[in-house]
Amino acid sequence: MKFAINYSAVSGLDPDRLVTYARHAEDCGFEGLYMPEHIVLYPGAKYGTFDFPPALPFPDPLDCLAFAAAATQRILLGTAVLLLPYHHPVVLAKRLATIDVLSKGRMRLLTVGLGTLPGEARAMGVDFSTRGRRTDEAIDVLRLLWEGDEKGASFDGEFFGFDDATSFPKPHGGGSLPIHVGGSSRAAARRAGRRGDGYFPGGALTAEERAIQWELARAAAVEAGRDPGALEYTRWGAIDMSAEQVEALAAEGVTRVLVSPTAPEPERQREEMSAFAQRFALSG
Template sequence: MATALGLGLPQNHQYDLGRDVTDVARAAERIGYESLWAYERALFPEPATQGLYGMPGVPWPDSYRGVAEPLVTLALAAAATERVRLGTSVLVAPLHGPFQLAKALATLDAASGGRVLAGFGTGWSVDEYAAAGTRPFEERGRALDEVIAVCRAVWGPDPVTYDGETTRIAPAVVGPKPARPILIFLAAGGKRALRLVDHADGWLPLATGIEEVTAQRHALRALAAERGRTEPIRIALRSNPQYTPEPYEGDDRAPFQGDAEQIAEDLAAYAANGFEEIIVDFQQSVRDAHELKDVAAEVYERARAAGV
């Protein structure tokens, strides 16, 4: 079975959202991509309270200035396509009210004919939590647990009831319901893998290196067996290629760095290691939507030719 390929949508500040999201979405479906993905970055603090991913002194990339809201982005893509699945990789779930987020995802799924994949994470920016005004940053793990539980309740049969830390739903009819069960993916790994194994359908790892990600996958499956989980953990691997028009010549080439042929080779290597879906997000390393479509088409063609 061929590995499914997903494409990141153009959300960053250099794109014309009203034109480029729908244009790229249509092109991706025509090329053959099986899924489209949007990520969340709520703001760009100046000066930054903390470094990128919470690491002191690491600057935020300029591409994070003005990132479009992920569910609005996916709604635009849904209206322009018929087949591709629509996922978040990732949506910082605790920045949202649990009930409103569950309703929004269910509505998008109903409108798109059952194509939504909900990829959640806890995030790492204290500035985003302060701006959202939902839950304190220190409670982000418990907040994510409540979001997942509320989503499961709201997407389930009526009457919906829920009694949690911040959300209380008295018996009520809540619609629309998703057209199909919405799968929840989590970016969590390592110490937070227990949440994924017990409460999620899938995992959204970052392609940091085949050996590292494969080891994490083995550990996750071992934990799932230990916990008595019988359902397989679905995996959608995210890559953020550093695309260059010419091949990268150095011996220090990072995964997914270089021209279309080199990126396709990396895709083939991960596919050979059993990763069933891989997301490629080129938007940070291309000039505009026109180049994004061209690169996406060339990488897709070369990857399929390589057996992906």
């Protein structure tokens, strides 16, 4: 089992706090550092029972990860989740490859999702109903540009199109960056199997629905001629979770657990991270 840590938007954007957090996570032995994304909020923004305070400070996750990468040596960089339909994949391909090169191959936990706030889609000029199709195309474009050579690559889709386009630099070591798919729907699970390198379902699902979605992801991989055994399976966990709870997740096929401190104070957050690391011997 692999363990990663999330940096919550409620922690704000103090540069010293972010660097200290990232370095402590690395010292503890966490595999990766994840950042969430919301591009805009608005009064009344809500998902399920959760109300988004309009002033909740969501910084740009990729800028933050690049900043954290410069202050660390080993920890992998991830998003949970990057709202892919609100990014142009041609620009995003270069941004992600650049971060991966500058971090010497650590932009490896990219997780993308569709977004759940209609007002956010409107602000970005995106038809909310097209998010799934845009995401599918964007994933294809990212891989095409990363894998293309100096002769260029062409794409003719519903939302994106180009002829003989080259995109350099390439990700560190060549090839495509892994793309994990996040979401809480069966469509997201199928997208993960068809196009992703892993699936990261949301938290508000029943155990039965989680099992159904994971099997859907694996079945979709088989239908697409891909190896279902190569799919990684990431799930949310609690910072105080027990070894028995981790073993139960492993029995469900989970390969990575992402946790987040609950304390608002930086010192208490570091204590929670250290306690988790000691409980599961991460640094060993």
